[in-house]
Amino acid sequence: MQTTVNSPDMDLASLPLRKQLTVASHILFVAGQNDINNGQVSARFGRADRFWVKAPALGFDEVTENSFLELAVDGGTIFRGAGHRPPEWPIHSRVYRSRPDINAIVHTHAFHATVFSATGMPLLPISHDGCLFHKRVNIFSATTNTILDIETGDRVAAALADNFAVILKNHGIVTVGRNIKEATVLALLLERACAVQLAIPSGASIDASPDDDVAQKNQFIFSDAAIATYWDYYRRRLSRASMATQLPEARPF
Numbered sequence: 001m002q003t004t005v006n007s008p009d010m011d012l013a014s015l016p017l018r019k020q021l022t023v024a025s026h027i028l029f030v031a032g033q034n035d036i037n038n039g040q041v042s043a044r045f046g047r048a049d050r051f052w053v054k055a056p057a058l059g060f061d062e063v064t065e066n067s068f069l070e071l072a073v074d075g076g077t078i079f080r081g082a083g084h085r086p087p088e089w090p091i092h093s094r095v096y097r098s099r100p101d102i103n104a105i106v107h108t109h110a111f112h113a114t115v116f117s118a119t120g121m122p123l124l125p126i127s128h129d130g131c132l133f134h135k136r137v138n139i140f141s142a143t144t145n146t147i148l149d150i151e152t153g154d155r156v157a158a159a160l161a162d163n164f165a166v167i168l169k170n171h172g173i174v175t176v177g178r179n180i181k182e183a184t185v186l187a188l189l190l191e192r193a194c195a196v197q198l199a200i201p202s203g204a205s206i207d208a209s210p211d212d213d214v215a216q217k218n219q220f221i222f223s224d225a226a227i228a229t230y231w232d233y234y235r236r237r238l239s240r241a242s243m244a245t246q247l248p249e250a251r252p253f
């Protein structure tokens with residue numbers, strides 16, 4: 001089942017991408033989306049038929065620029081990087097295959113999103129974050145197990161559809177983006193939107209944002225320019241956390 005090592009060499013051309021994936025991993029850790037050593041970030045750049053993905057059995061906090069493997073979108077053959085590919089590589093493989101418009105994927109076992117997935121509720125525009133995902137995130141429920149094969153990966157891609165996020169029932173989240181910044185920030189926003197909705201007392205009526213406000217918020221609060229500033233904020237927060245926790249400090253890329 002597992003494809004083993006080919007070559008540990010990493011070319012310099014891919015270094016900026018791997019640095020950015022490293023920063024994304026550390027941001028996810030600082031934001032609390034670590035689940036022991038589970039979850040992956042991935043990205044592709046320069047060619048549509050390959051992607052770089054985090055190696056298995058590493059916490060997001062342990063990732064370095066050498067923690068990634070380059071895989072074929074079709075079939076998962078390892079081209080570069082040492083070790084095994086992550087068991088959930090089919091998520092990345094099949095989503096990249098079905099979505100030529102995206103270049104980055106985040107999969108985490110985000111705590112609040114996982115709890116939220118068990119409620120059966122739709123995600124409502126209660127907070128600003130909720131507006132971003134209102135009517136634009138499905139719950140994948142074909143299995144609650146780890147995504148281990150291509151067929152199940154295809155079903156995750158189908159549940160994602162043309163959205164930028166999907167919640168995996170009793171499991172976690174998958175967010176995608178045109179770049180690493182977008183996929184990472186969306187993972188943080190989705191987790192917060194779920195946490196906000198879970199905080200509503202049981203039985204309370206919910207007065208969510210009206211559709212007009214949802215549209216306006218999505219244009220302004222979650223514009224591409226705004227998303228870039230959120231990434232910059234999280235990078236600064238990462239730098240402060242790195243000093244306090246001995247995380248590998250975020251470096252310029």
Ligand SMILES: [Zn+2]
Nearest residue numbers: 039088146172
């Ligand atoms: Zn998983």
